[in-house]
Amino acid sequence: MIGPLHQRDSVPRWSRKGVMYTVVALFILIAISSMFMTQIRRQPHDRFVVVESRVRTMDAFLDDLGQDSARAAYIAGFRSLIAMEQHVTTSGDYIQDPSAAFIELFVNGTYQNGSFAIMRNATFEEYLSRVRAQAQRQGIDCNLTVVQISLWQRQPWSIMVNYTLNISIVDVGGIASWNVQRTMLGEVPIMDIRDPLYTGNTYARIQRVIKPTNITVFVDDTGNRNDSSGLRDHFNRSLYAAAGRGPDILMRFANNNSDSIYGIESLVDIDELVAQGLPVDLGATVVDYQYFSGVPATACDVQTLPDRISFVADDLEVYGVEGGLLYDPC
Structure with a gap:
């Protein structure tokens, strides 16, 4: 019993301490290695997060441009x-x-x-300059460049503005960039614009403002009522009807009285001219x-209407006179 115990006690103390130091050193090395590897892994991940954030920012910028430019087109167009x-x-x-x-005015x-005060700080090019600064x-x-602008109508009461932009955006840090061409659309209402057909033909003495009629029945002849109150109200309030004939708004600026499916029209009040x-x-x-x-005119003395209102044959159906009110040939 004494021999074996004596043999175990014979292991030097410095040897046991050396083993302990080695174990501790290994733990330290493992910890340092783990921290180092984590840092290595984190660096590309952090860069990915930065790149993703900038890409999202620039993508959002493009989306906002599409929405905001439509509002700018409305302002510049009107x-x-x-x-x-x-x-x-x-x-x-x-x-x-x-x-x-x-x-030309829009851009x-x-x-x-000649320049116009109404266009100050409202042109589309000035809007693009503000976008560049933002x-x-x-x-x-x-870098935003207007490539093409075209106009068209899809209904009588507004003008559609198609504008194509070359768009070049680059992150100042060189992280991401886009070079795209986009065609966008703005809508410009014509309500409350003064009708140039009246302005030019009356030496600017009559300023007729375009307001669409809200009257759906000009003449109500139900039960032979001969009720022309709708037509008289339309006439007295100087309202406009979209009859699918006559000049549209742009044609009116040229005094071009040809027919357009987006044509609008109102009724001239002779008394207003005399005044x-x-x-x-x-x-x-x-x-x-x-x-x-x-x-x-070919239809005069229309029943229940003022004497100064007369029409041609094509007008009678538009304004509900045909089959609703009596009239005499002029």
Whole structure:
């Protein structure tokens, strides 16, 4: 019993301490290695997070541009129509190419080398300059160029503006970049614009504001009522109807009285012309584009209507007179 115990006790103490130091050293090395490997793994992950964040920021910038530019197009477009009307008012001249004039005003705020106060800080190019400045504050170099603008209508009461932009955006840190071309769409309502057809033909003495009619029945002949109150209200309030004929808004700026499926029309009040000291054509139909073209009326003395209201045959169905009210040939 004494021998074996003596043998175990014979292991030197310095040897046991050495083993302990080795174990501790191993733990330290493992911990350091683990921290180092974690740091190595974290670096590419952190860079991925940064890249992803910038990509999302720039993608959101493009989405916001599409939405915000439509509002800018509405503002620039509506003011362009006002500027065009001001040109007709001050010069007394109609506009030979209304679409080209609109686009020039829309982009630059000028027409025939003249500027318009209404376009100050409202042109589309000024809007793009503000976008570039805002992008710079977000750490994005942004280059926006208008490639093409076109106009069209899908209904009588507004103009659609198609605009194509070359868009180049680059993160200032060189993380991400886009070079794209996008076509966007803005809508410009024509309500509350002064009708250039009246402005030009009355020496700007009559400023007829475009307001769509809210009257759906001009003449109610149910039970032979001969009720023309709707038509008289439409006439007295100087409202506009979309009859699918006559000139649309851009054609009116050119005094072009041809037919358009997006044509609008109102009824001329002879008394209003007389009050402004203007010459009148008592033999013409009162539908505006026909009146200013000198189209002679063929239906006069329409039942229940003022004597100064007369029409041509094509007008009778539009305004509910045919089959609803009696009239005499002119």
